[in-house]
Amino acid sequence: MSDATEFAKPRASVFAGLRLTRTAIFAGGILLFWLVLALFGPWIAPHGEADIISTKTFAPIGEGGWLGTDKLGRDVFSRLIYGVRTTLLLALVTTVISFTFGVTLGFAAAILKGWFDIVVSRIVEAFMAFPSTLLALVVIGAFGTSITVLVLTVGLVLSTSVFRVSRALGYDIGVMDFVEAARARGEGTWWILTREILPNSMAPLIAEFGLRFTFSILFLSGLSFLGLGVQEPAADWGLMVQENVGGLFLGSSAALIPAACIASLTVSMNLLVDWFQQRQQGETVLEKIDQ
Amino acid sequence: MSDILTIKNLRVEGRPPGGTYVPIVKGVSLNVAKGEVLALIGESGSGKSTISLASMGFARPGCRISGGEIWLNGRDIMKLSPHDRHALRGNEVSYVAQSAAASFNPALRIGKQVIEAPLWHGAGDAATLTATAVDLYRKLDLPNPDTVGNKFPHQVSGGQLQRLMAAMAMSCGPDLLILDEPTTALDVTTQIEVLKAFKDIIRDQGTAAIYVTHDLAVVAQVADRILVLKNGEMVEEGPTAQILHDPQHEYTRTLMAAVRPAPHLVDHVDASAAQAPVISARNITAGYGALTILSDVSVDVPAASVVGVIGESGCGKSTLARVVAGLTPLREGEIKLDGKVAAPSVKDRPRDTLKDCQIVFQMADTALNPRQRIGDILGRPLEFYQGLKGRARLDKVGELLELVDLPRSFASRFPGELSGGQKQRINLARALAADPKVILCDEVTSALDTVVAAGVIDLLKTLKDKLGVAYMFISHDLSTVASFADEVVVLYAGRVVEKGPSKAVFSPPFHPYTKLLLSSVPEMRQGWLEGVADTGEAKAASAGSVVIGAKGCPFSNRCTHVISGTCDTVAPPLRVLSDGLEIACHLPTGELPDRGL
Ligand SMILES: Nc1ncnc2c1ncn2[C@@H]1O[C@H](COP(=O)(O)OP(=O)(O)OP(=O)(O)O)[C@@H](O)[C@H]1O
Ligand code: SF4
Ligand SMILES: [Mg+2]
Numbered sequence: 017m018s019d020a021t022e023f024a025k026p027r028a029s030v031f032a033g034l035r036l037t038r039t040a041i042f043a044g045g046i047l048l049f050w051l052v053l054a055l056f057g058p059w060i061a062p063h064g065e066a067d068i069i070s071t072k073t074f075a076p077i078g079e080g081g082w083l084g085t086d087k088l089g090r091d092v093f094s095r096l097i098y099g100v101r102t103t104l105l106l107a108l109v110t111t112v113i114s115f116t117f118g119v120t121l122g123f124a125a126a127i128l129k130g131w132f133d134i135v136v137s138r139i140v141e142a143f144m145a146f147p148s149t150l151l152a153l154v155v156i157g158a159f160g161t162s163i164t165v166l167v168l169t170v171g172l173v174l175s176t177s178v179f180r181v182s183r184a185l186g187y188d189i190g191v192m193d194f195v196e197a198a199r200a201r202g203e204g205t206w207w208i209l210t211r212e213i214l215p216n217s218m219a220p221l222i223a224e225f226g227l228r229f230t231f232s233i234l235f236l237s238g239l240s241f242l243g244l245g246v247q248e249p250a251a252d253w254g255l256m257v258q259e260n261v262g263g264l265f266l267g268s269s270a271a272l273i274p275a276a277c278i279a280s281l282t283v284s285m286n287l288l289v290d291w292f293q294q295r296q297q298g299e300t301v302l303e304k305i306d307q
Numbered sequence: 308m309s310d311i312l313t314i315k316n317l318r319v320e321g322r323p324p325g326g327t328y329v330p331i332v333k334g335v336s337l338n339v340a341k342g343e344v345l346a347l348i349g350e351s352g353s354g355k356s357t358i359s360l361a362s363m364g365f366a367r368p369g370c371r372i373s374g375g376e377i378w379l380n381g382r383d384i385m386k387l388s389p390h391d392r393h394a395l396r397g398n399e400v401s402y403v404a405q406s407a408a409a410s411f412n413p414a415l416r417i418g419k420q421v422i423e424a425p426l427w428h429g430a431g432d433a434a435t436l437t438a439t440a441v442d443l444y445r446k447l448d449l450p451n452p453d454t455v456g457n458k459f460p461h462q463v464s465g466g467q468l469q470r471l472m473a474a475m476a477m478s479c480g481p482d483l484l485i486l487d488e489p490t491t492a493l494d495v496t497t498q499i500e501v502l503k504a505f506k507d508i509i510r511d512q513g514t515a516a517i518y519v520t521h522d523l524a525v526v527a528q529v530a531d532r533i534l535v536l537k538n539g540e541m542v543e544e545g546p547t548a549q550i551l552h553d554p555q556h557e558y559t560r561t562l563m564a565a566v567r568p569a570p571h572l573v574d575h576v577d578a579s580a581a582q583a584p585v586i587s588a589r590n591i592t593a594g595y596g597a598l599t600i601l602s603d604v605s606v607d608v609p610a611a612s613v614v615g616v617i618g619e620s621g622c623g624k625s626t627l628a629r630v631v632a633g634l635t636p637l638r639e640g641e642i643k644l645d646g647k648v649a650a651p652s653v654k655d656r657p658r659d660t661l662k663d664c665q666i667v668f669q670m671a672d673t674a675l676n677p678r679q680r681i682g683d684i685l686g687r688p689l690e691f692y693q694g695l696k697g698r699a700r701l702d703k704v705g706e707l708l709e710l711v712d713l714p715r716s717f718a719s720r721f722p723g724e725l726s727g728g729q730k731q732r733i734n735l736a737r738a739l740a741a742d743p744k745v746i747l748c749d750e751v752t753s754a755l756d757t758v759v760a761a762g763v764i765d766l767l768k769t770l771k772d773k774l775g776v777a778y779m780f781i782s783h784d785l786s787t788v789a790s791f792a793d794e795v796v797v798l799y800a801g802r803v804v805e806k807g808p809s810k811a812v813f814s815p816p817f818h819p820y821t822k823l824l825l826s827s828v829p830e831m832r833q834g835w836l837e838g839v840a841d842t843g844e845a846k847a848a849s850a851g852s853v854v855i856g857a858k859g860c861p862f863s864n865r866c867t868h869v870i871s872g873t874c875d876t877v878a879p880p881l882r883v884l885s886d887g888l889e890i891a892c893h894l895p896t897g898e899l900p901d902r903g904l
Pocket of ligand 2: 818819820860861862863864866867868869870874879891892893894
């Protein structure tokens, strides 16, 4: 019987299995670097985030601290290290919130269909009709600038896009034969969602997570820059740009350094997502070759 | 001899992402002369499509042509610049793909798309090109050749669209035409008109052609020479008659042996009337949204027997299976499973009822969750229906695997690590795990190669004898149904037009549609096509297309026997003839078409 032959399936090491490209290693390295700094920041940073170390404000690189001082004479280097903590943590929390709402509602809409789908979809569309910054401005303006409000608002704004992605995935996978087979067996909605649909949505959801994470960093930095985000004396990269933007005219790089850091973080994340998506696609190309 | 295409020692490699190149085509040489049709045959994965693409100097993404020469009209096209090579396509070479629907832009009128390529290549102005195109439509026997170009793709039938696709390919007057499974997606009745049109136009224009297919009966009709491929290597090559009747190579003989036999009738066990049928569907009406697909369909499946459901694509075969399984709730009628009335929707059926009736889907690939191991896929129904856990469950999974002739070690694999035939066996095993009384088999073999499909059918037979399970066997492959089913139901446009014991259905008298269906199954005999395509029945059938929800007899717009005034206004009821045969036709019994195959 020709269809009963054994397959030889080589199992390579974990890293070979990842099929890393040079770009992916580079981007991953940068992300890892920031992550380590975020975790061990307080032990690494020479000064506290709010400590004023010099009477000289906007000191150039090398004077005062490694990377100079900011508008109040605080150490830019230390604030940068504390800042990555805030930035990454906030981005993570907001993205997780957006996924909790977006994925639950998106899949529920795809499975339950009917009026639930219509109502939720219309609400989400209404939200998306507003420019996201404007939306955040209104909400934060109304409720004040606390971290809770900030996190919830950004999470909500991000969740609209997550909802759309999850709903589309749910619809696409929900009509596949293996889901039909589970339905025909008599499985309940919970099983179908958690065992059949979700495992098969993981790859696109992971990519979406990366993209939302990037967007969240940019969005939060933007809000901080507008003065609606993280408040002083806490350190946050977006906030640091805003605080020190006046120093640009005095030749200080205190605003440019955090901006460059934001760029390095978001670009790396995007590169990593690209690599991941290409890798997933690569798998489908392989299937085509096999035909 | 004037060869249009000569390929020497072609090698193509494909690369899994991140991996190294592996050979897909390993040194194949071939040549096609002017006006000659060369057929490439072989199982899926044998490199048929890869070679046909390479003859245009094209490789799929992830593949590369790594060696060999491809001479087209006296030039080695691998030595041309990519731009020049691109210019060949749609000029000297044309390609007809499996699905016409995917090749047409739904938003543009057909005529415009047909002349697009020659217009781009500057072969003339729109008016003259349109005139040439209309000429082609006429040669391809399309209805209303003057106006068909003004229609949109969705306004013509599948067979007509495939012929229009051929017109598009021929519009630039190519020297070489590549046809990649151009009729595989079509029904037998439509296939005839398309095959005939292809054949005539190739003869007429003296084009060289490469015809890729896995259907040997089709090859017998159109090819002058056949090249048999296996795993990217040439196995055998020769004139059609020689390959068909006197194959030299062992592999070619296996291929020939697996070819479906022409419908031959076997005596089947008569359903024992004593036992209640495992499925009894009465007067089913069902559909999707506002659309009604099935109307007034009644089907019985007696215990431990096989009921075949045949009919062309879109007639509602899958819908019937889904209604019985409760996936698409019925609107009217009643379904009894094992004598007990079953709720219309799967959600309202108790597990005992669900367990008795299992469904196996057409596409083996998509019916298995790619993220679950085989052990879990088979284990879940065991746990769900029988409460098996741990060791007991594991043992039973092993038994199931052995039941479908697969090694126990497969339990730890993912579906992606299995071939098509193996996946279909797993699908069967999953259905068997519920220990059902009846399995709904929806085209379980149509996505498989002939050799593999034959193996699956054998397995179904063995399981039936061993376990006493009944099947509702949905298929458009008449020969398989004829040799496998005890009873047959013929569906047309969502209605039962004929049903009865298999032997009675496949022998006269026939319903006019059954007759058409049976005479449309390609035979291995060369010259069969010419004989059948010119009959009044085939001509009448190609004139119309299927109408769902017609007022009178649904077949009336394609029937040669139509009684005007009656057939198009009054729907004919099923009437019982001898031997339990039922036919829905207004013709008196004596006038029903008889001479059969
Ligand atoms: N989910 C759906 N929504 C709307 N229409 C549908 C849906 N599924 C099928 N149909 C339509 O119902 C009709 C019957 O479809 P069905 O799948 O039962 O045909 P079939 O006989 O199984 O065809 P095939 O041989 O191609 O599998 C077709 O016209 C199809 O387009
Ligand atoms: S009822 Fe009339 S149209 Fe229908 S199959 Fe019979 S003769 Fe043909
Ligand atoms: Mg079907």
